[in-house]
Amino acid sequence: MITTHQGCFLKLEELQLTGDYGESVFPPNILWRFPNLEKLEFTHASYEEIFSLEEVEKHAERPAQIKCLKLLENEKLKRIWKQHSKLDLIIQKLEVLLVWNCGLTDLLPPSAFFRNLKILHVEDCHKLTSILTSSTAESLVQLTEMRIISCDILTEVVARDEGDITKYNIIFHKLKHLTLRSLSSIKNFCVENYTFEFPALEDLRMFCCTEMEIFCPGVLSTPKLNENADSSQEDGSSPSTRPLE
Known part of the structure; x- marks a missing residue:
């Protein structure tokens, strides 16, 4: 069990938790006990869920300050947060989300708004079939870098929200770097017939994305990639980027 004393470590900005604390849910009240906490890391933890709805609601008066969340080798972890929890209290300031070798079955829940997220790795x-839903994708207005690597059963990055028949026009306004590997x-x-703009x-x-034949079936706009490819062909150099087709 994790215990803290009120008033201790009030200036703490970074917290790393390693090992088994004998709990299935991380006590998120810690986020508010450390009012300056900006970086939170879990490694080899036993948690099945990080943020519970009940604990978050107790602190509804003010958001957490977390800007960077790292989840490393948490094989028992099924989800970071419940779909209908008050996520805005936790993710309002989140800028970096790094996830490696975790047992997650879902990552970014539907209708969650990650307005300040800049980096997603x-x-x-190997239990994720997608990374985020279409409604969540629309909120990623600050995202500049996305890297998705070695997720064996992942069939798509952006999935349709369950029961949603909306035909989306999704714009990743600031995304500069996108890596899809292995x-x-x-x-x-x-897989949906959405419009994507980059x-x-x-x-x-x-x-090593051997099953991918086309990037997406809908309309696709990547003006800077196409410009870079054209410039490289004109001066005879090798392009550092490849245009989407």
Whole structure:
């Protein structure tokens, strides 16, 4: 069990938790006991869930300050947060989410708004079939870098919200770097007939995605990738990026 004393470590900005604390749910009240906590890391933890709805609701008067969340080798972890929990209290300031070798079955829940998320890295998560839903994707207005690596059963990055028949036009306004690597089951970035716009995308890296024939079946816009490819062809150099087709 994790215990803290009120008033201790009030200036603490970074917390790393390693090992088994004998609990299935992390007590999120710690986020508010350390009012300056900005970086939170879990490694080899026994938690099945990080943030519970009941504990978060107790602190509804003010959001947490977490800007960076790292989840490393948490094989028992099934989810970070419940779909209908008051996520805004936790993720309002989240800028970096790094997940490696975790047992998650879902990552970013539907209708969650990650307005400040800038960096998303997911690697070796072999129970994920997708990374986020279409409604969540619309909220990623600050995202600049996305890396998805070695997730064996992942079939798409953006999935349709269950029961939602909306035909989305999703714009990743600031995404500059996108890496999809060693995704042996991925069919498309999104299998739905959505429109995707990547106005800032400069660097696309796709390796060992053998099942992917097209990036997405809908309309796709990547103006900077196409510009870079054209410039490279004109001056005879090798392009550092490849245009999407």
